[in-house]
Amino acid sequence: MNRILLIDDDVELSELLQEYLAMEGFELSARHDGEAGLQAALSGEHDLVLLDVMLPKMNGFEVLKALREQSSLPVIMLTARGESVDRVLGLEHGADDYIAKPYHHHELVARIKALFRRIDFSAEESSSHNPYQVGELLLDPSTREVTLAQERISLTGAEFGVLQCLMENTGELVDKDTLSLAALGRPLMAYDRSIDMHVSNLRKKLGKREDETDWIKTVRSRGYMLIQV
Template identity: 40%
Template sequence: MKRILIVEDEKLIAELERDYLEMSGFQADIAGDGEQGLQLALGGEYDLVVLDVMLPAVNGFDVCKQIREKRDIPILMVTAKKEDIDVIRGLGLGADDYITKPFKPGELVARVKAHLARYERLIGNKQRKEEIRIRGLGIDAGARRVFLHDREIALTPKEFELLHFLAVNPNHVFSKDELFEKIWGMDALGDAQTVTVHIRKLREKIELGPSNSEYIETVWGAGYRFRL
């Protein structure tokens, strides 16, 4: 049985989320503030975290960042604000997706199922060795690790998925919409700006500088491609 951690300070909302998740066959635990949520997320064996942005003690962005530094599990952020900056900050810290209040409980369950299924497909065969090596960049798909000139680069799950997808389809130009569909899925909330943020983060980590696109190249008016 998959275990879900709900980090939500509004008790009625948290209990409603838990009830719907449990009716769908999940085991769900609730943390009422960011500090407790962080402790449980790092200390427990959870398969996914539903994380509210506005939390007492430690806010959701800080919780997301600290979870991502130590755990490779899907994080679904919940926000009551629709401003793009909140969404972008959350995704930039390693969140896999977001959902905006108010939402239907069934929508939350569907989102959780989709991300768990996608995550399992991506890591389902960890014993399989798939290594890509291009000009000092090494991508180990089985271990989900990336090295640049023998130095390991820390990537969020979505950054890794985006880099790996581009690398196994070199020289092909993908639009932002195509990349969003491939990596986040048709049922994910968000827009092409999500792709832009993740490409920028990737470049900060693997390129020599903002004007040096050795690996990920922008094709103006079309999208992005991975250069061989």
């Protein structure tokens, strides 16, 4: 049974979600402030976090930033509908995906299942693939480690999925739907900037190549390409 941590100060909603997700085969535990939520997220007892933005003691962005310093645990941000800034900030701080509140329970379960599908698929595929290498950039699916010039780069699960998909297709255009399936386990939705933000985060972490060019090229309105060295 997949174990989910909900960090949300709405106690009534938390209780309803516990019952609903139990019927879907998930075990949900809840914390109602940022500090307690961060401690629980770092305990190693959960497989995924649902993280609200507005929290007492520490807000969701502070929790996510602190969590990402120590863990790549998958995180779905819960943002207010219409607050696109919150979604962008969540992705910039290392969230894997987001869903706008108020949401229908079916929609939330679909996002959760999609992310777990991506995680399970990555685990199954990792043993059957040799490492990918482009110049000094090396990605090893079996250990889920990425190194650049032998320096380890810490990536979230979604960032790792995007980079692996790009490296599998080095020198070729990869459309955003394909990247979304690889990183999030779901097709890209209308006005969804999640893949753009994950690529932006990757660019920052990879930095420039020796010739001062980017590792990843944008093909406007179509997708992205990892440039061959």
